[in-house]
Amino acid sequence: MSIITRPWSRMTLAGKIILPLLLLFVLLNILIVAGQMTGVLPVLVNGLFQVINDNVDIFRFIGAVTALLLFTVPAAFVIIFMEMKLIAFINLRLGPNRQGPWGVLSSTLHGFKVLAKEDFTPTGADVPVFTLAPVVTYLGAVMTIMVIPFAPGLFGLDMNLGLLYFFAVAGLGVIGLMMGGWSSFNKYSLLGGLRAAAAIISYEIPLTLAVVGVIMLTGTMSLNAIVLRQSGSFIDWFAFQQPLAFIIFFIAATAEGGRTPFDLTEADSEIVAGFATEYSGMRFGFFFFAEYVNLFILSALMVTLFLGGWNAPLDIQPLLDWLHITVNSAIDPGSLGIGLLWIILLVPPLAILAVTLPIWMIKSKWSFLKAFIVGFVIVNVIGGAILAVWAYITFPFVAGLFWFFGKAFTMVALFVIMRGTLPRVRIDELMGFAWKWLIPAALLNLFVTAGALLVLQAR
Amino acid sequence: MTADPTLVRSLDDPDLMVQTPATIYDAIPPYPPRTEREAEFYAMGDGEMLINIGPQHPSTHGVLRVVLKIDGERVVDLDPVLGYLHRGVEKICENGDWHHAISNCDPLEYIASMFSEAMPVLVAEKLLDLEVPRRAEYIRVLAWELNRIASHMLFIGWLALDLGGLTPILYGFIERDEIVEMLAALTGQRLLFNYLRIGGVNGDLNHEFLSRLGDWMSHALKRADDESKLLNSNEIFVHRTRGLGVIDRDMARRTCLTGPPLRATGIPYDVRRAHPYSVYPELEFDIPTREEGDSYARYLLHLDEIKQSIHIIDQVLGKMPDGPVMAKVPRLLRVPPGRAYIAIESPRGQYSCFGMSDGSDQPFRLRIHDPSYFNLQAVGLLMPGHLIADTMAIMASLDPIMGGIDK
Numbered sequence: 001m002s003i004i005t006r007p008w009s010r011m012t013l014a015g016k017i018i019l020p021l022l023l024l025f026v027l028l029n030i031l032i033v034a035g036q037m038t039g040v041l042p043v044l045v046n047g048l049f050q051v052i053n054d055n056v057d058i059f060r061f062i063g064a065v066t067a068l069l070l071f072t073v074p075a076a077f078v079i080i081f082m083e084m085k086l087i088a089f090i091n092l093r094l095g096p097n098r099q100g101p102w103g104v105l106s107s108t109l110h111g112f113k114v115l116a117k118e119d120f121t122p123t124g125a126d127v128p129v130f131t132l133a134p135v136v137t138y139l140g141a142v143m144t145i146m147v148i149p150f151a152p153g154l155f156g157l158d159m160n161l162g163l164l165y166f167f168a169v170a171g172l173g174v175i176g177l178m179m180g181g182w183s184s185f186n187k188y189s190l191l192g193g194l195r196a197a198a199a200i201i202s203y204e205i206p207l208t209l210a211v212v213g214v215i216m217l218t219g220t221m222s223l224n225a226i227v228l229r230q231s232g233s234f235i236d237w238f239a240f241q242q243p244l245a246f247i248i249f250f251i252a253a254t255a256e257g258g259r260t261p262f263d264l265t266e267a268d269s270e271i272v273a274g275f276a277t278e279y280s281g282m283r284f285g286f287f288f289f290a291e292y293v294n295l296f297i298l299s300a301l302m303v304t305l306f307l308g309g310w311n312a313p314l315d316i317q318p319l320l321d322w323l324h325i326t327v328n329s330a331i332d333p334g335s336l337g338i339g340l341l342w343i344i345l346l347v348p349p350l351a352i353l354a355v356t357l358p359i360w361m362i363k364s365k366w367s368f369l370k371a372f373i374v375g376f377v378i379v380n381v382i383g384g385a386i387l388a389v390w391a392y393i394t395f396p397f398v399a400g401l402f403w404f405f406g407k408a409f410t411m412v413a414l415f416v417i418m419r420g421t422l423p424r425v426r427i428d429e430l431m432g433f434a435w436k437w438l439i440p441a442a443l444l445n446l447f448v449t450a451g452a453l454l455v456l457q458a459r
Numbered sequence: 460m461t462a463d464p465t466l467v468r469s470l471d472d473p474d475l476m477v478q479t480p481a482t483i484y485d486a487i488p489p490y491p492p493r494t495e496r497e498a499e500f501y502a503m504g505d506g507e508m509l510i511n512i513g514p515q516h517p518s519t520h521g522v523l524r525v526v527l528k529i530d531g532e533r534v535v536d537l538d539p540v541l542g543y544l545h546r547g548v549e550k551i552c553e554n555g556d557w558h559h560a561i562s563n564c565d566p567l568e569y570i571a572s573m574f575s576e577a578m579p580v581l582v583a584e585k586l587l588d589l590e591v592p593r594r595a596e597y598i599r600v601l602a603w604e605l606n607r608i609a610s611h612m613l614f615i616g617w618l619a620l621d622l623g624g625l626t627p628i629l630y631g632f633i634e635r636d637e638i639v640e641m642l643a644a645l646t647g648q649r650l651l652f653n654y655l656r657i658g659g660v661n662g663d664l665n666h667e668f669l670s671r672l673g674d675w676m677s678h679a680l681k682r683a684d685d686e687s688k689l690l691n692s693n694e695i696f697v698h699r700t701r702g703l704g705v706i707d708r709d710m711a712r713r714t715c716l717t718g719p720p721l722r723a724t725g726i727p728y729d730v731r732r733a734h735p736y737s738v739y740p741e742l743e744f745d746i747p748t749r750e751e752g753d754s755y756a757r758y759l760l761h762l763d764e765i766k767q768s769i770h771i772i773d774q775v776l777g778k779m780p781d782g783p784v785m786a787k788v789p790r791l792l793r794v795p796p797g798r799a800y801i802a803i804e805s806p807r808g809q810y811s812c813f814g815m816s817d818g819s820d821q822p823f824r825l826r827i828h829d830p831s832y833f834n835l836q837a838v839g840l841l842m843p844g845h846l847i848a849d850t851m852a853i854m855a856s857l858d859p860i861m862g863g864i865d866k
Contacts, residue, residue, distance in 0.1 A: 087625065090626055091625065091626050091629040091630075092629065092630070092633060093629065187508060187510050188510070191510075191532070191847070260623065261623070261695055263623070264848075267623060267848065268517045268518070269517055269518035269620065269621045269622075269623060269851050270518070270847050270848050270851055271847070272516065272517060419625070420625060420626055421624075421626060421689070421693075422623075422624065422693070422695055423619060423622040423623040423624035423693065423695050423696050423699065424622060424623025424624075424695075424848070425695055425699070426699060426846055426848045426849065427532055427846060427848065428532075428846065429698070429699075
């Protein structure tokens with residue numbers, strides 16, 4: 001065997017990665033050629049397309065779920081990095097600045113660090129419950145993304161009971177927290193889990209009651225329909241038609257996501273880390289990601305329900321009509337013929353040279369290579385910007401994604417700023433605030449909305 | 460609270476060891492109760508449980524361990540356990556000479572060590588009946604007041620941190636760091652200064668110290684206002700600290716409180732005015748007091764004291780006389796036999812020391828009275844009946860430093 005193992009052990013890491021891939025590639029090629037020659041492959045491919053065509057809804061669902069699951073972790077990384085930098089700015093610190101430019105890789109590396117850590121189970125823990133708790137919490141957070149419409153035509157599932165589904169599944173998260181708190185064999189965890197249960201169940205009520213006004217105005221629970229109902233300029237958003245509901249929803253969402261000033265579930269100065277005290281490694285990572293995914297989802301839901309979803313704040317179409325401007329950005333690349341090839345070949349180098357040469361002439365001390373690199377970056381940035389503007393004008397889903405993520409991350413930043421500035425409330429104040437103020441206010445909002453609707457419909 | 464002889468048992472009696480393997484993580488001690496109080500505390504009622512706050516806990520100050528008996532979230536009873544930082548400093552001081560005692564006393568009050576290191580110095584000077592140069596006295600007052608501000612800034616940050624605010628502690632540390640850098644330029648150390656000497660101070664003011672001090676004085680008052688703005692107008696902070704942990708004058712007298720917790724009840728007792736020492740009689744300053752006696756009053760009092768200290772530093776810089784900073788003291792210092800008691804006002808209250816000398820070059824006995832130890836007594840009276848979250852705010856507002864409590 002040494003004839004194989006000795007060269008293998010002398011190979012570099014890159015070689016060890018590339019060689020198996022190369023072998024796999026050769027094997028695949030042989031299989032494909034053999035399949036084509038025997039006529040099996042076309043039959044298989046056609047059959048696969050046939051199956052996809054017949055069950056397009058299921059495959060669309062699977063694709064959407066995969067895309068959304070893959071999307072959650074990077075979104076959590078972005079939010080964690082944003083939180084680290086924003087709180088550092090509030091604290092007059094520098095924040096992360098070593099991993100990558102401006103420390104952008106720090107949260108990703110935190111993720112890898114969590115993966116590499118020991119997965120520890122304390123003595124006396126209820127092992128199955130202890131293991132399942134982070135998964136339940138994470139799934140409860142991630143499954144709700146399904147119904148959120150990101151852009152026109154870009155959503156996992158357009159349910160007619162989308163909002164009900166959202167609240168039902170989001171309520172699962174608290175079960176995971178209680179499971180973690182109970183099974184850890186630790187009193188801090190127990191207190192944290194019970195606090196989480198008490199706080200989140202109390203705040204579900206005002207959260208849901210605040211949304212009922214919106215449901216009454218739109219007459220539907222489909223989130224897609226609610227966003228379509230708010231199209232137009234920002235005056236049509238429900239934040240301006242239901243301001244009280246928006247404020248109640250914001251406060252309740254802060255408690256629901258376990259954010260400062262309602263972060264009693266993991267109050268580090270009182271009960272160490274709450275339900276997560278005994279967790280380490282990737283199990284803790286699941287709790288951690290679930291918290292940030294939850295934060296993003298609550299922001300996204302707030303944007304969807306109250307801030308117009310993917311709609312731009314100002315509708316410029318009437319203005320364009322009034323000015324008799326028609327924007328026609330549709331380009332048919334096929335009409336250019338062989339000219340397209342010339343454009344692709346010649347425009348980038350010529351543009352780079354056109355930017356590089358003036359720089360090189362003005363900055364006489366720079367080498368040509370340095371000027372070339374600067375020119376390359378400038379052309380790419382300008383080209384990217386032009387491409388982005390063109391895509392924004394041409395494709396409605398690009399514009400929708402831009403506005404949706406812009407608004408959602410603004411709301412996330414608001415939560416982060418609150419964390420940097422506010423102390424924590426006490427558990428009895430927290431519960432009292434929900435039952436004495438938020439629920440009566442939500443009921444008031446409900447009655448006023450219902451009365452206004454009755455009066456308007458009777459007229 | 461004396462030990463009941465019938466309850467006191469040998470710790471290694473195997474029949475009396477508590478045989479409960481499930482409670483290996485419990486706060487219950489592994490021996491039978493030694494006092495009536497312990498027996499009462501560790502007898503659990505229905506629905507009650509014990510929870511350890513400390514010695515390793517994110518929010519205990521130092522290594523204080525408090526065993527809380529809780530019913531749900533409400534604290535029923537508590538048992539503070541001390542001694543995790545006991546080094547026997549007073550005994551160690553008897554083994555070195557009088558100069559060694561200065562650096563041994565340094566880490567007692569490690570947040571403001573300029574005060575604890577003054578203990579053997581002032582005792583020896585009183586026993587020697589030594590005349591300290593006036594410039595040295597002024598420099599001491601300057602260093603003391605700077606250190607007081609540094610300590611108070613951390614107090615505000617800690618109080619906010621224990622209530623869940625992330626930012627004030629860092630603002631406090633920025634201010635403290637400027638002062639600590641300044642004192643490092645003066646003394647060569649950032650934390651344990653070892654600067655005071657019997658008969659004066661270790662070195663004269665230098666250029667770097669004065670330039671840093673000038674920079675800091677130009678924005679000190681503004682910074683103190685900025686720090687207070689973040690919390691004074693914060694609805695949650697005010698709501699949580701107002702009316703929390705109220706100490707009335709009677710309780711303050713019974714528990715021997717000194718310093719800010721005492722002055723927050725309205726008793727204007729400050730050693731700098733009540734029993735003047737050093738050059739404080741020549742300086743103008745007020746003794747700020749508050750009537751309410753709650754955590755919020757203690758917080759506001761610390762802010763007022765920071766402003767008074769800045770005012771004192773202003774005057775000291777104006778009145779600073781010329782001259783030597785060290786009296787003539789022999790290298791081998793034989794202190795005449797006798798007893799002496801001195802007291803100064805530290806950021807946490809009356810820091811005093813009773814010293815005895817037998818005529819040799821070593822202290823015969825140094826008994827150091829640390830205000831944190833006596834302020835901590837109030838915890839037992841204040842905490843029961845509050846929620847767990849409030850116990851942290853009460854503890855932070857009394858500001859104990861374990862270095863001096865465990866000694």
